[in-house]
Amino acid sequence: KPVKIAVANGDGIGPEIMEATLRILNAAGANIEPDYIELGEKVYLSGNTSGVEDSSWEAINTNKVIFKAPITTPQGKGYKSLNVTLRKSLGLFANVRPVQALTPFVPSHFPDMDVVVVRENEEDLYAGIEHRQTQDVYQCLKLITRPGCERIVRYAFEYAKACGRKKVTCMLKDNIMKITDGLFHKVFDEIAIEYPEINSETQIIDIGAARLAAKPENYDVIVTSNLYGDIISDIAAEIGGSVGMCGSANIGKNVAMFEAIHGSAPDIAGKNIANPSGLINAAISMLVHIGQADVGDKIKNAWLKTLEEGYHTADIFREAVSVEKLGTKAFADRVIANLGKK
Amino acid sequence: KPVKIAVANGDGIGPEIMEATLRILNAAGANIEPDYIELGEKVYLSGNTSGVEDSSWEAINTNKVIFKAPITTPQGKGYKSLNVTLRKSLGLFANVRPVQALTPFVPSHFPDMDVVVVRENEEDLYAGIEHRQTQDVYQCLKLITRPGCERIVRYAFEYAKACGRKKVTCMLKDNIMKITDGLFHKVFDEIAIEYPEINSETQIIDIGAARLAAKPENYDVIVTSNLYGDIISDIAAEIGGSVGMCGSANIGKNVAMFEAIHGSAPDIAGKNIANPSGLINAAISMLVHIGQADVGDKIKNAWLKTLEEGYHTADIFREAVSVEKLGTKAFADRVIANLGKK
Numbered sequence: 260k261p262v263k264i265a266v267a268n269g270d271g272i273g274p275e276i277m278e279a280t281l282r283i284l285n286a287a288g289a290n291i292e293p294d295y296i297e298l299g300e301k302v303y304l305s306g307n308t309s310g311v312e313d314s315s316w317e318a319i320n321t322n323k324v325i326f327k328a329p330i331t332t333p334q335g336k337g338y339k340s341l342n343v344t345l346r347k348s349l350g351l352f353a354n355v356r357p358v359q360a361l362t363p364f365v366p367s368h369f370p371d372m373d374v375v376v377v378r379e380n381e382e383d384l385y386a387g388i389e390h391r392q393t394q395d396v397y398q399c400l401k402l403i404t405r406p407g408c409e410r411i412v413r414y415a416f417e418y419a420k421a422c423g424r425k426k427v428t429c430m431l432k433d434n435i436m437k438i439t440d441g442l443f444h445k446v447f448d449e450i451a452i453e454y455p456e457i458n459s460e461t462q463i464i465d466i467g468a469a470r471l472a473a474k475p476e477n478y479d480v481i482v483t484s485n486l487y488g489d490i491i492s493d494i495a496a497e498i499g500g501s502v503g504m505c506g507s508a509n510i511g512k513n514v515a516m517f518e519a520i521h522g523s524a525p526d527i528a529g530k531n532i533a534n535p536s537g538l539i540n541a542a543i544s545m546l547v548h549i550g551q552a553d554v555g556d557k558i559k560n561a562w563l564k565t566l567e568e569g570y571h572t573a574d575i576f577r578e579a580v581s582v583e584k585l586g587t588k589a590f591a592d593r594v595i596a597n598l599g600k601k
Numbered sequence: 602k603p604v605k606i607a608v609a610n611g612d613g614i615g616p617e618i619m620e621a622t623l624r625i626l627n628a629a630g631a632n633i634e635p636d637y638i639e640l641g642e643k644v645y646l647s648g649n650t651s652g653v654e655d656s657s658w659e660a661i662n663t664n665k666v667i668f669k670a671p672i673t674t675p676q677g678k679g680y681k682s683l684n685v686t687l688r689k690s691l692g693l694f695a696n697v698r699p700v701q702a703l704t705p706f707v708p709s710h711f712p713d714m715d716v717v718v719v720r721e722n723e724e725d726l727y728a729g730i731e732h733r734q735t736q737d738v739y740q741c742l743k744l745i746t747r748p749g750c751e752r753i754v755r756y757a758f759e760y761a762k763a764c765g766r767k768k769v770t771c772m773l774k775d776n777i778m779k780i781t782d783g784l785f786h787k788v789f790d791e792i793a794i795e796y797p798e799i800n801s802e803t804q805i806i807d808i809g810a811a812r813l814a815a816k817p818e819n820y821d822v823i824v825t826s827n828l829y830g831d832i833i834s835d836i837a838a839e840i841g842g843s844v845g846m847c848g849s850a851n852i853g854k855n856v857a858m859f860e861a862i863h864g865s866a867p868d869i870a871g872k873n874i875a876n877p878s879g880l881i882n883a884a885i886s887m888l889v890h891i892g893q894a895d896v897g898d899k900i901k902n903a904w905l906k907t908l909e910e911g912y913h914t915a916d917i918f919r920e921a922v923s924v925e926k927l928g929t930k931a932f933a934d935r936v937i938a939n940l941g942k943k
């Protein structure tokens with residue numbers, strides 16, 4: 260029986276990269292059945308400030324897996340970030356973002372980088388507690404809880420263990436935030452000793468981010484709180500090649516959501532030129548999650564082969580290494596043609 | 602009459618790099634007179650949790666200029682960060698951190714980078730308002746004020762104007778923190794229109810940090826709040842060559858403080874191997890501030906010439922480009938020998 264997946268087509272380039280990715284999943288023999296849900300721009304503009312239709316919540320909670328294309332949040336103070344709404348409402352506590360360089364096909368100064376950022380996904384300044392105290396004084400509350408820290412740190416070590424990774428680095432600013440970031444650090448130390456086979460280290464976020472940017476090959480798994488993880492994962496993705504290439508898994512106790520890490524790029528929407536790679540990588544993570552890792556491997560190989568052959572979308576096309584510039588559809592066709600090839 | 606300067610020798614490598622730098626200042630004809638003050642480890646361990654002796658405050662407020670080597674804050678929750686104490690007590694609202702690549706003498710992937718980070722230095726999560734709400738729930742308050750935003754944004758534009766720089770980029774997370782970071786953004790837009798000759802742009806901090814790490818040559822002046830600025834400036838410094846090479850100016854209405862951006866490196870203290878370049882660059886900023894920019898230029902040229910000749914301290918020594926590995930003292934001697942040379 261196929262696994263039912265709540266699928267959100269998204270806005271901007273969302274629908275075209277989703278179409279391309281679902282065709283690949285289908286051709287690869289993924290045993291899934293899309294259950295389309297409404298999220299995003301249209302829902303916002305219909306007056307629902309959360310951006311999620313009531314019926315979509317039902318579908319999400321029934322299917323327990325969401326596959327989501329990028330969405331557009333309209334300008335204006337009334338609209339809450341859909342990503343944050345989904346993450347918090349569904350308790351998607353871990354945001355897992357793998358980055359691997361793909362040189363020479365995608366240029367990067369760091370051919371050996373292979374980093375996974377495990378980002379706490381519900382707490383921190385993202386709790387959305389903000390207010391004006393006076394006309395001139397504005398405040399936002401950073402929230403860190405012990406269960407929140409325990410969940411994410413344990414997830415990072417379990418992930419490292421399951422994937423045979425060697426080191427977990429924790430990045431924080433606990434020389435300044437001794438109480439909040441200090442708690443995260445303390446919990447990290449407590450849990451790290453339960454995993455003697457995995458190396459662990461902590462770094463202050465400023466110098467940690469700097470060293471990641473300068474020598475990413477020295478990092479393996481990085482665990483950190485929400486805002487630092489937001490910054491760190493974009494840095495990793497961009498210096499590894501492009502934020503346009505990476506997917507992410509948002510993991511909760513009951514529900515998991517898979518998405519590209521880039522946005523909906525309305526400026527190039529509908530032109531059949533967008534790179535579906537971020538969403539393809541998100542799909543591969545999803546297949547692992549639903550127990551179809553073999554199908555995921557097949558897609559990953561075909562995708563890599565396509566890049567290696569030099570068939571590139573416009574964003575990564577370079578005379579020096581590319582053979583042909585392909586549109587979104589043709590790129591997907593090529594990945595499909597490469598399924599099962601060595 | 603010489604300008605009196607409050608000088609803090611610092612901890613770890615502090616005293617040796619300060620000695621080296623003061624010798625250079627002296628040889629270059631800087632018209633200054635050090636007034637030594639007590640700050641840091643010894644003061645902390647004597648039981649003063651602020652790390653600053655009362656008599657030092659007096660000297661600072663009289664002289665109005667501090668030249669400070671890195672200090673060590675002892676481990677332990679009772680000790681407040683000295684940097685933060687000084688910045689807040691003295692109202693040092695702007696932290697100015699220039700980074701210029703020095704390839705091929707110091708390796709960097711980005712030979713053309715020339716960035717100045719202007720970091721707000723008093724507010725944000727650095728206000729130090731933190732508490733335990735329950736055994737499991739910890740909070741920290743992020744504080745953003747309109748006068749604080751106005752001060753730093755105006756400083757960034759005035760700095761850009763004075764230095765003939767072309768663009769100011771503001772980095773924030775106002776898609777999430779619509780009230781606090783939203784205020785900073787609004788103030789940025791308000792002030793930017795007063796400087797039509799300078800380009801201005803805003804970027805979300807995650808992708809901004811990522812683009813800075815991937816293509817720093819696209820940035821000129823960056824203005825941002827305290828925590829983002831902390832992270833961004835370390836990234837810039839490290840990918841530009843090394844955090845060990847950069848100095849910073851902490852500017853207030855009445856007082857200004859000049860320091861290296863690196864720490865006190867206790868592991869290599871007393872060995873005459875530390876690189877004094879960060880403090881030398883801080884000294885150059887200080888000379889501009891006290892109206893002796895010509896002496897600053899002279900030192901800058903001599904310092905660059907020394908690097909170009911291949912006389913390098915151990916941290917930047919590489920067989921490929923270095924001629925001789927010099928200790929702290931010998932490096933300073935070489936800079937002195939190069940003063941006034943073309």
Ligand SMILES: CC(C)[C@H](C(=O)O)[C@@H](O)C(=O)O
Pocket residue numbers: 340342343489520776777807
């Ligand atoms: C769009 C935005 C709310 C989101 C975040 O800040 O988490 C994005 O930057 C991400 O990293 O997924």
Ligand SMILES: CC(C)[C@H](C(=O)O)[C@@H](O)C(=O)O
Pocket residue numbers: 434435465682684685831862
């Ligand atoms: C030492 C620390 C308190 C300081 C900061 O966070 O500001 C440092 O990282 C810096 O950037 O000057």
